Amino acid sequence: MTRVLLSEDHPQYVTEAHGCRFTGADGREYLDLMCGWGPVVLGYAHPAVRRAADEQTRLGDCVNGAAPVMVELAELLVDTVPSADWAMFAKNGTDATTTCVTIARAATGRRKVLTAHGAYHGAVPWCTPGKSGVTVEDRAHVDHFEYNDIASLGAAVDRAGGDLAAIVVCPFRHDVRRDQELADPEFARAVRALCNRTGAAMILDDVRCGFRLSLGGSWEPLGVRPDLAAWSKAMANGYALAAVTGIAALRDAASDVYVTGSFWYSAVSMAASVATLTELRETDALVRMDRAGQRLRDGLDAQAKRHGLEVNQTGPVQMPLLTFAGDPEFTVATRWAREAVTRGVYLHPTHNWFLSAAHTESDIDEILDRTEDAFAAIARSVGGLSPN
Amino acid sequence: MTRVLLSEDHPQYVTEAHGCRFTGADGREYLDLMCGWGPVVLGYAHPAVRRAADEQTRLGDCVNGAAPVMVELAELLVDTVPSADWAMFAKNGTDATTTCVTIARAATGRRKVLTAHGAYHGAVPWCTPGKSGVTVEDRAHVDHFEYNDIASLGAAVDRAGGDLAAIVVCPFRHDVRRDQELADPEFARAVRALCNRTGAAMILDDVRCGFRLSLGGSWEPLGVRPDLAAWSKAMANGYALAAVTGIAALRDAASDVYVTGSFWYSAVSMAASVATLTELRETDALVRMDRAGQRLRDGLDAQAKRHGLEVNQTGPVQMPLLTFAGDPEFTVATRWAREAVTRGVYLHPTHNWFLSAAHTESDIDEILDRTEDAFAAIARSVGGLSPN
Structure with a gap:
């Protein structure tokens, strides 16, 4: 490890x-320069986010059903993210990536999932970088390719044959203990094309990058849209929240997958997310962050x-x-x-x-x-x- | 499903x-009568919990490391739960049960995990009640027994042979769509004895019952203590939090398992948990709840x-x-x-x-x-x- x-x-x-x-x-x-390992995109204790969270706290947080703000947030996500026709919510980035994979398997009736060597997609047995307590079967249907290497990706797709459920990919290569590597636009397009050809779901793991690089999804500037996207970290400026968004064709599969959690309706993090996304949409926050980063x-x-x-x-x-x-x-x-x-x-x-x-x-x-x-x-x- | x-x-x-x-x-x-599906043990918007959460919110929530309140909460759990020599934190009940299973496998070097037929332990592929998107391999090492049936449990233990990593059990049978069934004390003792005999870890899934029935763990009244316990729902009166506690002998295995989440250090839910557990320890809340339930x-x-x-x-x-x-x-x-x-x-x-x-x-x-x-x-x- x-x-x-x-x-x-x-x-x-x-x-x-x-x-x-x-x-x-x-x-x-x-x-x-770590921002709580990513979630804090507007700064710690941002006043507008805090205000929205405090107001929702006075109303209710973890209750028997959804608060109206859940609908508001889902609509805001669908409006903000071009690849999103629907949204569902969870607590951890790992919840979101795991749910994406499960939806892809449910939709395709296939099993194989491809991820890049060394890519981090979460901390449960199918994807954790650790080996302790993990069985061979936990990863029986996970195969790997080299990031930015179309031939390697093609070979992995071939190995999966008719059993390919999904390709999971990060917006850029941000593995620990190596220099980072931006996505080659040709590679991104190849991921999309291979999913189109095979009928596998293209899953963009935007947990780490989402809402920090580009509002509508981190591959929007490349013109490459996923079928499913996993979000978390920055979406609520530090309040615990994750989301899966997807295309209309995957709505039924998403509805059919059994996922839930005791705090998945919690409304305060959703109010915080509405405030965060609104701030990102309506101000030059992303531009200023880019400029500060360049400086x-x-x-x-x-x-x-x-x-x-x-x-x-x-x-x-x-x-x-x-x-x-x-x-x-x-x-x-x-x-x-x-x-x-x-x-x-x-x-x-x-x-x-x-x-x-x-x-x-x-x-x-x-x-x-x-x-x-x-x-x-x-x-x-x-x-x-x-x-x- | x-x-x-x-x-x-x-x-x-x-x-x-x-x-x-x-x-x-x-x-x-x-x-x-649903209390947010369990988390709300002191009532919605409980003033002391709210006050503690608001104070921690002013200091910081999701930051680069732990807040001091994480240590306070870990110590309070260890002081409150007789089977706990250490504590670690997560966000979902499913995080806690999955981590328990992974620690048990890491500690024993074995694979098989036994759960009761129909028991709910979370909503990820190894345990979800749904079938959509789940592969055979996700459950390759999960076998089942009948709750409260010592012979059935013994048979499952025999089937696992030398590969038994853990028995996971709920404090009582609370499956949906059936009358509930309290644990037969003899059954509880048999779970403990079989784990002692085989060296498997006994995991009590106290996510749903914990801190509502009995402060130190739901099988304390039976005198049966687990090796690992999964907690969530009621521990922070609705703030998103989960925990794993365990015995000293499993500390190294727990340290060796790679688990993490973007919001696992979030301090507000921990401050809420300290306030919740303190209220439960220092008032007659549990007695009043019992009395109201009887009425x-x-x-x-x-x-x-x-x-x-x-x-x-x-x-x-x-x-x-x-x-x-x-x-x-x-x-x-x-x-x-x-x-x-x-x-x-x-x-x-x-x-x-x-x-x-x-x-x-x-x-x-x-x-x-x-x-x-x-x-x-x-x-x-x-x-x-x-x-x-």
């Missing part, structure tokens, strides 16, 4: 969080150059990762992350970071002030050549 | 909920008799079910539930109900006033003989 543990200088406990900053149990304030990337690039350090910055600028050249075990990245966190910038050496719309230009500049010193410390210790 | 749909007179949407009452989208107020049972019994209707009231009084004799398809039960709901009492014809500590004697009497008329309507239509 790949463990993604952080340094002992990373605070383990968080006592308070607002905007793009939080306070650790040691009383120190940190500028945050961070440019700044880090310049700093690394200045300190004679060769770095790779990969992934979308809103979900960036910085690694060091010639650092296969992430030793330097881990030390750099530690130097950053001791200077009050919380980021991760091997897992993509997340920006939020609360990151202003001046926050980014404050972050860069501190990473400058972190690079300097690394340059001193690895003997990097500073042109100065 | 067994569908548990309600009549068209049951409100599908809930606009507001307080104490043991809620308002439907039609503006009508209902006296509630309801006695009242319904007397009413049925008065109307010449033979009913079966089964399960613990806090989680009751009422069915009619000679009504195998629940036709009469469904009509009676409909007569009740049109009179403003929300209850279910085939799924156990839930009481909360917010149900006062006068609330129960008000419920009984209305069920009296519902029985009268049934007696008229089925030609039941009224002694009056």
Whole structure:
């Protein structure tokens, strides 16, 4: 199992969080580049989201049926996401990906599911990166392809033969412990074409990227629309919620699959989601996040150059990762992350970071002030050549 | 698949909920006997729980790490539940049962898991009551026994042979569409003894009953303690939370299993849980709920008799079910539930109900006033003989 543990200088406990900053149990304030591992897209404790959640809390949360806001949210999703003709709700990203797979099997009467080698789709036996407690049968019908490799995908489709239920794919390759890799538009189109040809369901796992890169789905800019999409993290700015959306042709299969949970009607997270999606639709939040991410990337690039350090910055600028050249075990990245966190910038050496719309230009500049010193410390210790 | 749909007179949407009452989208107020399908153990919008949740909301909910309240809650659980040496947290009851099974497999290196025929342990392929989208392999290592039947359990244990990882059992038989059945203490002891003999983990699925029947675990009154327990519903009075607790010997296996979720650190539900468990520990909430349940049972019994209707009231009084004799398809039960709901009492014809500590004697009497008329309507239509 790949463990993604952080340094002992990373605070383990968080006592308070607002905007793009939080306070650790040691009383120190940190500028945050992880956003609660993704959910916080507008900033911690965003006032409009908080207000909507508080209002719904006064009415009711976990009750015997749906609150009217569930319909409002479903309609908002269908209006926002071009591939969505319907929506259903859950609590974890894993609930959403697992439900997508189950719907695909129900719809096709087939069993085989293809995922990319190393891709993370959740933490239950059919997909968890761990091996402990997992049986061979849990993964009996899961086969793999190489991300961005059309030939490899084609071969996996051939191996599945007439039993292919679904291809599950992330908007970009964001596996831990490797540089990130954007989707090749030709690869994305090939996924769609192979699903069309075989009748398998195309499942876009937009749990991590959804509502951060592009409102209507992370492959909308590529013009590639899934049959089913799994959503969670950013959709309610930190309130626990997940969703599956799908095309009309899969509505009956979705209705026929038995899924439920004690808190799946909980209305507060849905009110928070309506407020979050409304804010994302009606403001320039996504544009500002993109701009802040670019400013961070440019700044880090310049700093690394200045300190004679060769770095790779990969992934979308809103979900960036910085690694060091010639650092296969992430030793330097881990030390750099530690130097950053001791200077009050919380980021991760091997897992993509997340920006939020609360990151202003001046926050980014404050972050860069501190990473400058972190690079300097690394340059001193690895003997990097500073042109100065 | 067994569908548990309600009549068209049951409100599908809930606009507001307080104490043991809620308002439907039609503006009508209902006296509630479902408690959000179990989570609401102290009553909707309980002030102390709300206050704790609001305070934690001001600090932070979904952040990069744990809030201090996670440690507080883990310690409170370990202090409250005699079988718990540690605790871990999740979002759905299904997360908790699935994690228990995975830990048991990790600990034993074995695969077979036994559950009772018809028992509900969650809504993912290994255990869902549905068949759509489920493959044979999803259940390859799940075998079944008859609840309360020691011989049947022994036979299933024998079939598993040296490959038995766990026995999963509910505190009582609360399957839908049948009278409920309390656990025979001898059966409970046999589960424990068979796990001791084989080295399999004994998993108590206390998701539905936990913190409603008995604080330290629903089989504490029987003196039978599990190795792993799954909790959810009532533990945070409606805030989305689940937990696994276990014995010290399973701590390493639990640490080795890869499970996580984007909202598993969310602190608000944990603060709500600390407040809920504290209220349950420090007040007579459980005693009052028991008393209210008994008052309801006695009242319904007397009413049925008065109307010449033979009913079966089964399960613990806090989680009751009422069915009619000679009504195998629940036709009469469904009509009676409909007569009740049109009179403003929300209850279910085939799924156990839930009481909360917010149900006062006068609330129960008000419920009984209305069920009296519902029985009268049934007696008229089925030609039941009224002694009056």
